[in-house]
Amino acid sequence: MNPIPFSRPHIGEEEIAAVVETLRSGWLTTGPKTHEFQQAFAQAIGAVQAIAVNSCTAALHLALDALELPRDAEVITSTLTFTATAATIIHAGARPVLVDVTPDTLNIDPREVARKITHRTRAIVPVHFAGHPAAMDELLEIARQHGLRVIEDAAHALPASHRGRVVGTIGDVTAFSFYATKNLTTGEGGMLTTADSELADRVWSRRLHGMSWDAWRRYSGGGWRYDVSYPGFKYNMTDIAAAIGLVQLQRLPALHQRRREIATLYSALLSDVPELRLPTTRPDVEHAWHLYVVRLRPQRLRLTRDSLIEILKEKGIGTSVHFIPVHLHSYFRKALGVTEEDFPVASMAAETMLSLPLFTLMSDDDVAYVANTLRRILRHRRR
Numbered sequence: 001m002n003p004i005p006f007s008r009p010h011i012g013e014e015e016i017a018a019v020v021e022t023l024r025s026g027w028l029t030t031g032p033k034t035h036e037f038q039q040a041f042a043q044a045i046g047a048v049q050a051i052a053v054n055s056c057t058a059a060l061h062l063a064l065d066a067l068e069l070p071r072d073a074e075v076i077t078s079t080l081t082f083t084a085t086a087a088t089i090i091h092a093g094a095r096p097v098l099v100d101v102t103p104d105t106l107n108i109d110p111r112e113v114a115r116k117i118t119h120r121t122r123a124i125v126p127v128h129f130a131g132h133p134a135a136m137d138e139l140l141e142i143a144r145q146h147g148l149r150v151i152e153d154a155a156h157a158l159p160a161s162h163r164g165r166v167v168g169t170i171g172d173v174t175a176f177s178f179y180a181t182k183n184l185t186t187g188e189g190g191m192l193t194t195a196d197s198e199l200a201d202r203v204w205s206r207r208l209h210g211m212s213w214d215a216w217r218r219y220s221g222g223g224w225r226y227d228v229s230y231p232g233f234k235y236n237m238t239d240i241a242a243a244i245g246l247v248q249l250q251r252l253p254a255l256h257q258r259r260r261e262i263a264t265l266y267s268a269l270l271s272d273v274p275e276l277r278l279p280t281t282r283p284d285v286e287h288a289w290h291l292y293v294v295r296l297r298p299q300r301l302r303l304t305r306d307s308l309i310e311i312l313k314e315k316g317i318g319t320s321v322h323f324i325p326v327h328l329h330s331y332f333r334k335a336l337g338v339t340e341e342d343f344p345v346a347s348m349a350a351e352t353m354l355s356l357p358l359f360t361l362m363s364d365d366d367v368a369y370v371a372n373t374l375r376r377i378l379r380h381r382r383r
Helices: 013-025 032-045 056-066 083-091 110-116 136-146 197-206 215-222 239-270 305-314 330-336 344-352 364-380
Strands: 049-053 074-078 095-099 121-125 149-154 173-177 190-194 292-296 353-356
Touching (some): 013 239, 032 049, 032 190, 032 239, 049 056, 056 149, 056 173, 056 190, 095 330, 190 197, 239 292, 239 364, 305 364
Parallel strands (some): 074 095, 074 121
Antiparallel strands (some): 173 190
16 A cells, blocks of 8 residues: 555646646736636625635735724634634734534634624634634624624635535625635635625725736736735735636535535545544534544543554554634733633644544545554554
């Protein structure tokens, strides 16, 4: 059995040909391919507007910046997320308020959100962890009651839906990731979607230095003059990345189907392993299956999660951990004055969770090898 990495991008000859075509076109940065990708993406998920950027981090920062939050503003988000979710709140001049997650899906807990709201709260940033949509109906109702904006961190959640509504069309703004490991990749890249035209107008300008005209519009008949109305950012997507994205978007239904098959196979092969807690899928969602996250039951085992990672590595199996919660990082502990005990669910998950390989180039035999190897290791380390 060849080594099985944690992830491998599914890039084929069509993506390679699209990049070559773009390289030969003479237009490499934001231009016709980026504009085509934006339009195709918006149509694919039913969004009013889609704005291509160079990362999900950029999309989150632009969304928060476009809200023009007051300096004492607070923004509530999950502690079980990548650092970028909290860091962009700080970059936008606000204070992140971290909340714990629900034990089943590991998504942000609406009850904790309601408990943390103060007169300074201006927005909620739910994270659709692993591709399972957060409890959006409850979160939107909380936001409505308190006059808050909702910015969805959907880095894991393409394509996903909650009660028939596609992620990317539910909150005020949604941020997607097209990083190399994601369900749709452009190598590096992201997309912001919104139906708020005023907010979108700010984002369009601020993603490229606050300029009134980007290069493509200037050099394709818009004229050379431009104005800078805001000290914006360098967050634009390149046409090289967009060319890959256009091909990947066409293949997304098939890629998603394969991820779902792999997740289903994992669950079938591991359902009777008492030392594991498998992912939960609530009945009212379509899971994007970006990650397949299992949790160990430490009271039943004579090994730690970290030891298991090393043993699996020796067996040729790559794994990862998503995530070290925000409240466990030194900067945020000090800046926010939080402790491990403040977030019991996320803190426990941080010690027991493990992301198994899940990528569309895996064969059923690969999945079986991972699952059966994991079964054998755990069986030999039972208490």
